[in-house]
Amino acid sequence: MTPVSEPVLDGDYDYVIVGAGTAGCVLANRLTEDPSVRVLLLEAGGSDRYHWVQIPVGYLYCIGNPRTDWLMKTEPEAGLNGRALVYPRGKVLGGCTSVNGMIYMRGQAADYDRWRQMGNIGWGWDDVRPYFLKSEDHHGGDGPHHRAGGEWKVSRQRLSWDILKAVQEGAREFGIEPRPDFNDGDNEGSGFFEVNQDKGVRWNTAKGFLRPALKRPNLRVLTGAHTDELVIDGNRVSGVRFRRRGGHFLARATSEVLLAAGAINSPKILELSGIGNADILRECGIAVRHEKPDIGANLQDHLQIRTVYRVENAKTLNTPANSLVGKMGMALEYALFRRGPLSMAPSQFGMFTKSDPALETPDLEYHVQPLSTDRLGDPLHSFPAITVSVCNLRPESTGTCHVSGPDRDRPPAIRPNYLSTEADRRVAVLAVRQARRIMTAKALAQYRPDEILPGPSVENDDDLIQAIGDIATTIFHPVGTCRMGVDARAVVAPDLRFNGLDGLRIVDASIMPKIVSGNTASPVVMIAEKAADMIRRNH
Structure with a gap:
């Protein structure tokens, strides 16, 4: 790798968040509510200030658009008669909430109770419901199942x-x-369906969570920042190496690195850092730093x-x-x-x-x-x-998402196994x-x-x-590639800390042990809300 020069990042940060998508924007907002905490948010994409992001029907012009979409594809799928599917992922602030279908859906209580029954204490319906409510700004106002005044707007069509x-x-x-x-x-x-809109305009997590947080002096956001790898010192993740505008930089985290790059890119970043299935890493020419066989496995989609x-x-x-x-x-x-x-x-x-x-x-x-x-x-x-x-809603088929070589700009090989x-x-x-x-x-x-x-x-x-x-085609709900659990192979524990390395948590759809029975954007907002609470209690 190109030698890293120390950037002018005005010192170390308490938290470095990788990914300003659905979860990353929520984390940036909640963690910087504490003025004593310094947060760096890295986003590989660009600004969401683009008219087709704002106009709801503009999703038609965002998917397949290199300005707003990473232009990924699956590998040819046997279950789809050898077809490869386009696999849109948001390439701007707000991530997939900037290009998705805007449907507000929590899933079923039984989904989260199942997570709890799998050993993930604290993730049952009664545990997560308050976090859905915490950020909600529902058109119907406060009621038994909804609340008004939060950051996440929910409107009628x-x-x-x-x-x-x-x-x-x-x-x-x-x-x-x-x-x-x-x-x-x-x-x-x-x-x-109720939708994440405000008076007929798309509402993404960049508007709801990130814009208000940008007014705080303890948050720094860098767009166009491509994370190359996590920095591992002994048994601890202590920072992130990234590229931006032709330069190579190192960002240090004194508390934790928070990986929020999504179910496709979070396993990619881990594997490029030498963290993952040893056989796959060696086959791709990547030195093994920490073996964790299930990274990139358990891919589920609707x-x-x-x-x-x-x-x-x-x-x-x-x-x-x-x-x-x-x-x-x-x-x-x-x-x-x-x-x-x-x-x-x-x-x-x-x-x-x-x-x-x-x-x-x-x-x-x-x-x-x-x-x-x-x-x-x-x-x-x-x-x-x-x-x-x-x-x-609850497919048995699971797939994989793995890097196919050491090239950091090469998309991962996505095999949903539909x-x-x-x-x-x-x-x-x-x-x-x-x-x-x-x-x-x-x-x-x-x-x-x-x-x-x-x-x-x-x-x-x-x-x-x-x-x-x-x-048949994907409905763009990939989850599960860094699953949460209490068994030895689980990638993260129920507090979302990485199993086997200190200083690292994963906070995005990849931690879902089983896919939820509905659309996935708002469950990821909930995951980030709950994660922020756990992180702040720790800090």
Whole structure:
């Protein structure tokens, strides 16, 4: 490595946070509430002050955009018939909260109780619920399950579609009842998603947590700072080596280094530092500094199956989005009122239900959208249609995320291993069949839904699995690659301290031992809130 010169970083810091994404912005805010603590926050990406970050529908122009996305891909996946998927990761302050679907979702109480039952004391629903509430600023104000006044804004969506209301009525015919709140610990039912927005504008953790903290003199933030490796002195992580604007720098942490680079980049940084599975490190030409076999293992993600239905007598986004007049009308409505299609999250309407009535809690999540394409990133269809996406909330399939060599700028090899278990393939088939049943509801008859994907001719289980492999895609929820636990192989302990090295904690989605039953952004905010409390008590 290029020799490191001491930077002018005005001395050592108590904490060096690697990653100003979903968790890092929360940590920076909470830790600098103590004026005696000095914090350095390193972010490899740039500013989030970009119009397509702020406009909710701009996620379409942020994903695949080198300004806002790290442009990662999975390796070819056997379960997806050899396809490799694009794997967006936020490349700006706020991380994935700057490019995601903005859905506010906590998951199910049973998710966190399961973490506790695995030995992670302090992570049950009753333990984590106060941390969801701590940062929440809910549109409904204070109540039994929500609070107002926090940093994390939760709003109603500012548009509606009759066709989605009809899907809700149709689902009711099959026992999926409307639910007023997905976030009280039991999300079974149907409803319109609440979103992290403020008056029709995206709300990310950079706005909610980092901007207020930037006013404090004890926080320094460096963007464009690429972490090369953690500094290990004996049995302690004492700092970070990073590159910025052509220079090489060393930042020292007198208390702890807090790794918050996410489920993909946190294991990458550990492995490049010589911390990980010894066989993989040696194969990649990296000297082993500390062996921890499960780093980069246990990758879990939600795979969504996009079923598409052409409809009649219905307004969907396809029609106005395919005409100049329609686009101008949408732009004007947003410019004047911050309403309309440009204010919409990718999914407006959702359902949580069971693939098998014998299950205790829902294992399927639907994201229903008033638009359609052949595949994500393609132009919208020229005819009115809706997409009824459904995913298995608790997949058994687990994958890996590992470096493939010592090159620090090379993306890691991401292998989610989708649909690799018989149980996951069975649930996928049941999910498509359930979606088809819902679309035959009387409430939808006036719209004459006609299945385009996977297509009505695809009927037997084997053909359905083949078709699912062709159309399924990630919903961008990778977790678990530095899992929390009490066994010897766990990467971090329940206090998120690294098992085997002092001075290091990991605070991001990678610590989840099992994926939550819903969208993952707000659970990561909760993890960071809880971690900040533990860190401050220690300090």
